Amino acid sequence: MDIFDRLKAARAADWTSYVDHDFVRQLGAGTLPEAAFRTYLVQDYLFLIQFARAYALATYKSRLLDDMRAAQAGLAAILNEMELHVRLCARWGLSPAEIEAAPEHQATVAYTRFVLDCGAAGDLLDLHVALAPCVIGYAEIGRNLAPKGAGALGDHPYRDWIGEYAGEIYQDIAIKARRHLDDLAARAMTERRFVELAALFGQASRLEADFWQMGLASAETRLPLR
Amino acid sequence: MDIFDRLKAARAADWTSYVDHDFVRQLGAGTLPEAAFRTYLVQDYLFLIQFARAYALATYKSRLLDDMRAAQAGLAAILNEMELHVRLCARWGLSPAEIEAAPEHQATVAYTRFVLDCGAAGDLLDLHVALAPCVIGYAEIGRNLAPKGAGALGDHPYRDWIGEYAGEIYQDIAIKARRHLDDLAARAMTERRFVELAALFGQASRLEADFWQMGLASAETRLPLR
Amino acid sequence: MDIFDRLKAARAADWTSYVDHDFVRQLGAGTLPEAAFRTYLVQDYLFLIQFARAYALATYKSRLLDDMRAAQAGLAAILNEMELHVRLCARWGLSPAEIEAAPEHQATVAYTRFVLDCGAAGDLLDLHVALAPCVIGYAEIGRNLAPKGAGALGDHPYRDWIGEYAGEIYQDIAIKARRHLDDLAARAMTERRFVELAALFGQASRLEADFWQMGLASAETRLPLR
Amino acid sequence: MDIFDRLKAARAADWTSYVDHDFVRQLGAGTLPEAAFRTYLVQDYLFLIQFARAYALATYKSRLLDDMRAAQAGLAAILNEMELHVRLCARWGLSPAEIEAAPEHQATVAYTRFVLDCGAAGDLLDLHVALAPCVIGYAEIGRNLAPKGAGALGDHPYRDWIGEYAGEIYQDIAIKARRHLDDLAARAMTERRFVELAALFGQASRLEADFWQMGLASAETRLPLR
Numbered sequence: 001m002d003i004f005d006r007l008k009a010a011r012a013a014d015w016t017s018y019v020d021h022d023f024v025r026q027l028g029a030g031t032l033p034e035a036a037f038r039t040y041l042v043q044d045y046l047f048l049i050q051f052a053r054a055y056a057l058a059t060y061k062s063r064l065l066d067d068m069r070a071a072q073a074g075l076a077a078i079l080n081e082m083e084l085h086v087r088l089c090a091r092w093g094l095s096p097a098e099i100e101a102a103p104e105h106q107a108t109v110a111y112t113r114f115v116l117d118c119g120a121a122g123d124l125l126d127l128h129v130a131l132a133p134c135v136i137g138y139a140e141i142g143r144n145l146a147p148k149g150a151g152a153l154g155d156h157p158y159r160d161w162i163g164e165y166a167g168e169i170y171q172d173i174a175i176k177a178r179r180h181l182d183d184l185a186a187r188a189m190t191e192r193r194f195v196e197l198a199a200l201f202g203q204a205s206r207l208e209a210d211f212w213q214m215g216l217a218s219a220e221t222r223l224p225l226r
Numbered sequence: 227m228d229i230f231d232r233l234k235a236a237r238a239a240d241w242t243s244y245v246d247h248d249f250v251r252q253l254g255a256g257t258l259p260e261a262a263f264r265t266y267l268v269q270d271y272l273f274l275i276q277f278a279r280a281y282a283l284a285t286y287k288s289r290l291l292d293d294m295r296a297a298q299a300g301l302a303a304i305l306n307e308m309e310l311h312v313r314l315c316a317r318w319g320l321s322p323a324e325i326e327a328a329p330e331h332q333a334t335v336a337y338t339r340f341v342l343d344c345g346a347a348g349d350l351l352d353l354h355v356a357l358a359p360c361v362i363g364y365a366e367i368g369r370n371l372a373p374k375g376a377g378a379l380g381d382h383p384y385r386d387w388i389g390e391y392a393g394e395i396y397q398d399i400a401i402k403a404r405r406h407l408d409d410l411a412a413r414a415m416t417e418r419r420f421v422e423l424a425a426l427f428g429q430a431s432r433l434e435a436d437f438w439q440m441g442l443a444s445a446e447t448r449l450p451l452r
Numbered sequence: 453m454d455i456f457d458r459l460k461a462a463r464a465a466d467w468t469s470y471v472d473h474d475f476v477r478q479l480g481a482g483t484l485p486e487a488a489f490r491t492y493l494v495q496d497y498l499f500l501i502q503f504a505r506a507y508a509l510a511t512y513k514s515r516l517l518d519d520m521r522a523a524q525a526g527l528a529a530i531l532n533e534m535e536l537h538v539r540l541c542a543r544w545g546l547s548p549a550e551i552e553a554a555p556e557h558q559a560t561v562a563y564t565r566f567v568l569d570c571g572a573a574g575d576l577l578d579l580h581v582a583l584a585p586c587v588i589g590y591a592e593i594g595r596n597l598a599p600k601g602a603g604a605l606g607d608h609p610y611r612d613w614i615g616e617y618a619g620e621i622y623q624d625i626a627i628k629a630r631r632h633l634d635d636l637a638a639r640a641m642t643e644r645r646f647v648e649l650a651a652l653f654g655q656a657s658r659l660e661a662d663f664w665q666m667g668l669a670s671a672e673t674r675l676p677l678r
Numbered sequence: 679m680d681i682f683d684r685l686k687a688a689r690a691a692d693w694t695s696y697v698d699h700d701f702v703r704q705l706g707a708g709t710l711p712e713a714a715f716r717t718y719l720v721q722d723y724l725f726l727i728q729f730a731r732a733y734a735l736a737t738y739k740s741r742l743l744d745d746m747r748a749a750q751a752g753l754a755a756i757l758n759e760m761e762l763h764v765r766l767c768a769r770w771g772l773s774p775a776e777i778e779a780a781p782e783h784q785a786t787v788a789y790t791r792f793v794l795d796c797g798a799a800g801d802l803l804d805l806h807v808a809l810a811p812c813v814i815g816y817a818e819i820g821r822n823l824a825p826k827g828a829g830a831l832g833d834h835p836y837r838d839w840i841g842e843y844a845g846e847i848y849q850d851i852a853i854k855a856r857r858h859l860d861d862l863a864a865r866a867m868t869e870r871r872f873v874e875l876a877a878l879f880g881q882a883s884r885l886e887a888d889f890w891q892m893g894l895a896s897a898e899t900r901l902p903l904r
Contacts, residue, residue, distance in 0.1 A: 049743060049746075052737075052746060052750075053347075053737070053738050053740070053746070056734050056735075056737035056738035056740075056746075056749075056750070056753075057734075057738045059730075059731070059734035059737070059753065060573065060731050060734035060735045060738055061573045061574070062731070063573070063574075063648070065727060065760075068727075068730060068731070068734075068757070069757060071734075072730075072734070072750075072753055072754060072757060075734075075737065075750055075753075076750060076754065079746070079747060079750060082743075103429070103432075104429065106332065106333065106336045106432075106433065106436045107332065107336075109336040109339075109340050109429075109433065110332045110333075110335040110336035110339070113335075113336070113339030113340050113342070113343045114335050114339050116339070116343050116346070117339045117342050117343060117346075120342070120343075120346045121279075121512065121513045121515070122513070122515075122575055123574055123575040123578070126575070186642075186644065187642065187644050187645060188640065188642060188644075188645050189642065190638075190639065190640060190641065190642055192638065192639050192640075193639060193640050196515070203329070203330065203335075206329075206332075207332065207335065210332045275517060275520075278511075278520060278524075279511070279512050279514070279520070282508050282509075282511035282512035282520075282523075282524070282527075283508075283512045285504075285505070285508035285511070285527065286505050286508035286509045286512055286799065287799045287800070288505070289799070289800075289874070291501060291534075294501075294504060294505070294508075294531070295531060297508075298504075298508070298524075298527055298528060298531060301508075301511065301524055301527075302524060302528065305520070305521060305524060308517075347738065347739045347741070348739070348741075348801055349800055349801040349804070352801070412868075412870065413868065413870050413871060413874075414866065414868060414870075414871050415868065416864075416865065416866060416867065416868060418864065418865050418866075419865060419866050422741070422865075505799075555881070555884075556881070558784065558785065558788045558884075558885065558888045559784065559788075561788040561791075561792050561881075561885065562784045562785075562787040562788035562791070565787075565788070565791030565792050565794070565795045566787050566791050568791070568795050568798070569791045569794050569795060569798075572794070572795075572798050573731075655781070655782070655787075658781075658784075659784065659787065662784045
């Protein structure tokens with residue numbers, strides 16, 4: 001049982017509220033309203049900006065050159081991913097101008113600033129535990145939604161998104177992130193600290209669940225407006 | 227027109243959504259459901275912990291000894307205020323154990339970590355602009371709800387709360403905070419920067435409005451459960 | 453053997469270079485040139501400003517309210533101590549204006565910013581280990597220089613200074629700091645991390661030794677100028 | 679007159695103490711003792727590690743995506759430069775193991791942690807002003823030492839080093855850094871703040887001068903050991 005599995009087991013209800021959220025289920029079933037997905041996509045772009053800052057923070061907080069190089073690679077990857085994200089948005093009719101002009105939703109602020117604050121107030125292990133629901137959780141969600149691979153998704157409306165996270169490249173990123181978490185824990189985790197880390201992990205998972213909820217809620221609140 | 231009035235004018239809609247929020251109106255009218263107020267009280271306690279951290283951050287970021295002493299006094303005041311808060315909670319039947327065991331709501335996380343991140347990423351002026359809706363806004367709300375002073379409130383159910391913020395001591399704190407903002411702006415604010423600060427002020431005001439909304443929503447969602 | 457004694461044992465040479473430095477010996481023997489002591493006093497004032505910032509950083513980084521209160525008390529104590537320091541300087545003919553106009557010496561910058569960076573990049577344990585040579589070391593030096601108490605110092609020229617750190621109040625501060633270090637270590641220290649903390653402790657001790665050296669060197673370099 | 683020239687003019691003596699330091703003159707004349715240069719090279723490697731952290735901090739503190747990308751490119755460049763640096767060291771008979779095992783000198787700690795603390799406590803403009811003596815100053819030194827280009831240096835013993843900083847690639851980096859400083863100042867610099875920034879620039883320049891001095895001093899103190 002690696003540290004990530006221990007964290008999940010310690011906060012099983014929080015974890016399930018996130019990875020089994022209705023947004024995820026509807027996404028998997030292809031029944032998620034387009035409005036919900038588009039709200040999510042826009043906010044996820046704003047999320048990635050803060051996420052890049054979190055990797056910059058990890059680089060700044062690194063004491064070993066290897067940790068620094070790894071964090072910098074993560075940062076560069078996110079900045080690249082944002083260009084891909086712009087293309088994904090374009091396919092859903094969202095222009096870059098529209099995305100960047102969007103105000104950050106409370107749910108976006110809550111999770112991103114929570115992660116950044118965990119990192120600013122704590123150490124590298126705190127930061128990476130707070131990032132884990134996102135970095136490693138998306139791989140679990142991708143695999144759950146496409147257990148036979150993205151190829152089997154046919155003309156699923158959210159095929160691109162699911163395919164990205166179910167795909168080998170992203171799965172590999174998540175495997176490395178789990179190993180990195182184990183390394184950090186081997187260096188700096190006591191059993192007393194595990195309790196604190198699990199609390200932090202649970203809170204991050206709930207904030208991720210709230211992020212999905214924001215997507216669903218936007219679809220509901222938009223209906224009466226039309 | 228001091229810097230605070232300029233910020234309010236630049237973000238009038240955001241500001242109004244906060245100081246004229248239904249929660250505030252119902253609080254003033256004495257019709258606010260107790261459940262809403264109690265949810266607010268508990269979250270406000272958790273809020274104060276992060277708020278104290280924000281003043282500690284301001285102390286750390288100070289270059290001048292006078293700024294440092296002022297921020298430290300603010301920090302000490304908040305840590306004292308928390309003891310008063312515990313007493314206020316007790317009057318509403320909330321024990322310290324109950325308060326501290328409460329999980330932070332998304333709205334609490336969003337506003338507090340937003341403020342802390344503004345301070346960590348920016349300078350003292352950014353930090354104090356992000357704090358202003360809270361520090362200075364509560365004085366405006368208190369005065370609005372008790373224009374003739376707390377003495378005229380009779381047996382208003384929320385008399386204690388309104389009295390605290392309408393009272394001279396708190397009004398004076400807000401006046402000093404406005405002056406401090408002017409000092410910081412005189413040192414470090416360009417007109418180009420004002421645009422950024424106004425955006426930050428608007429976002430902080432919306433997050434404060436969301437904080438009231440959390441209180442109201444808790445009363446609504448609790449009803450069917452009973 | 454508490455964590456502080458373990459750190460000292462692991463970095464015995466670094467520790468000795470600091471607590472047995474010629475500056476300390478000459479201070480104890482009463483033979484330290486006045487110029488050296490005055491340079492030290494001025495830089496120590498500038499040091500305390502950064503030291504206060506370090507306690508503010510500790511407050512900001514605290515997760516538990518008790519840690520926060522303790523760090524805030526430390527911060528308030530330092531800000532008070534600075535007023536005492538101004539009086540001590542006055543006795544040596546140094547005016548507040550003279551002190552505040554003095555440029556920070558390299559040795560002052562090196563140790564203070566090292567401590568602040570340990571705290572910003574690491575966690576509370578890193579920060580307090582980096583502070584330990586100063587907080588706890590001064591108590592050891594005071595006790596070494598006045599083993600029979602300050603009362604036995606007679607008309608020793610540095611009686612005030614030695615008395616302050618040999619005295620019960622400061623000895624008690626150091627005892628509490630040691631216990632706090634043990635608490636933090638019990639929460640967050642693994643054996644692998646001890647190695648990193650010892651390296652950090654050694655570096656901080658050497659930077660403290662350099663701080664004494666700055667005092668001595670200033671007396672030497674001043675001579676030919678006269 | 680751009681902001682960099684204004685800073686230099688405001689702190690002319692500090693600036694000259696750095697760019698005209700004896701270490702630089704002897705380096706240019708080819709008379710610098712090898713021991714001094716080697717000490718410098720080793721400490722400069724340790725310096726670059728902290729320097730990379732400073733660019734990571736700049737990335738973390740960026741509000742605009744363009745600032746973030748620029749800082750990330752700077753960070754990636756430094757991490758690459760470190761590999762070049764290892765090769766340069768090898769030419770002087772210094773193995774990577776020897777470099778990494780070297781303890782950081784007080785002068786290295788002082789300048790690097792000062793820069794990092796300016797960035798942590800202040801904003802992006804503070805951070806880049808503190809970095810300027812290094813980033814932009816090295817281009818000025820390179821040009822001064824090789825006014826006719828590195829090609830005219832013949833078999834100068836420090837040809838590689840001078841050529842790197844006199845060369846077009848590095849000169850271009852410095853030009854961009856000056857423009858970036860102007861951009862940041864146009865956003866966030868008032869005249870009152872210029873005074874603070876100039877103080878910070880002066881202190882950084884003196885700490886750079888101390889860094890050269892460390893190199894020279896090491897050659898002197900080593901002599902009796904041989």
